[in-house]
Amino acid sequence: MHDIVSKTDLRTGMLERRAIMTPEERATAGRSLRDALLSVPEIEMAGTIAAYVSIGTEPDTGSLLFALWKRGAYVLLPRLLPDGDLDWASYEGPDSLTPGPRGCPEPTEPPRGTGAVASADVVLAPAVAIDRTGMRLGRGGGSYDRALARVGPAILTVGLVYDSELVDELPAEPHDQRVRAAATPSGGLVRFG
Numbered sequence: 001m002h003d004i005v006s007k008t009d010l011r012t013g014m015l016e017r018r019a020i021m022t023p024e025e026r027a028t029a030g031r032s033l034r035d036a037l038l039s040v041p042e043i044e045m046a047g048t049i050a051a052y053v054s055i056g057t058e059p060d061t062g063s064l065l066f067a068l069w070k071r072g073a074y075v076l077l078p079r080l081l082p083d084g085d086l087d088w089a090s091y092e093g094p095d096s097l098t099p100g101p102r103g104c105p106e107p108t109e110p111p112r113g114t115g116a117v118a119s120a121d122v123v124l125a126p127a128v129a130i131d132r133t134g135m136r137l138g139r140g141g142g143s144y145d146r147a148l149a150r151v152g153p154a155i156l157t158v159g160l161v162y163d164s165e166l167v168d169e170l171p172a173e174p175h176d177q178r179v180r181a182a183a184t185p186s187g188g189l190v191r192f193g
């Protein structure tokens, strides 16, 4: 219970910091993350990449998705299911997105099932904070805890955060899944373990 309360407080504090960033700061961060991620060897080599469409104050992933798609990667994007789990469908360019159940842009292509994330060579995940062991704090739905649990041990999983969101330590519950790297605008890809 202690961990659950502190996770909620942490999440609120991190999101408040995001809210006071300017649109220019967010856009700059998104460009830096895009450039860093596009040159990661596993991402350059990847046939299939599971990614996500950024929303609100998240670092922008729009130009990253477009660049991955343009260079020929098969990009899978999540579709939120009623129970909070994630289904996956392919990204076919900016016009292939439509608002999902909570207003987040989602792919209009046929869904491939919750297990489709296991076919990705790299998985990019949103995060509110990541610690030095790869422990990840998300929005509190447990969606990515479920999705990341289906990803094989050799697959690069990357959480995208702003610089100050790579922190020393986060609370961990048994269901929490770590990411194997974080990407930050200034630090690029930071691998764990």
Ligand SMILES: Nc1ncnc2c1ncn2[C@@H]1O[C@H](COP(=O)(O)OP(=O)(O)OP(=O)(O)O)[C@@H](O)[C@H]1O
Pocket: 007, 136, 137, 138, 139, 140, 141, 142, 143, 144, 145, 146, 173, 175, 176
């Ligand atoms: N495999 C699972 N099946 C069902 N519920 C789960 C599973 N994993 C986690 N949850 C539930 O999700 C809820 C939120 O978990 P948590 O606070 O770790 O979210 P989060 O990691 O911040 O969110 P997300 O993974 O969506 O980014 C918890 O109540 C947890 O029990």
Ligand SMILES: [Mg+2]
Pocket: 136, 137, 138, 142, 145, 175, 176, 177
């Ligand atoms: Mg979690």
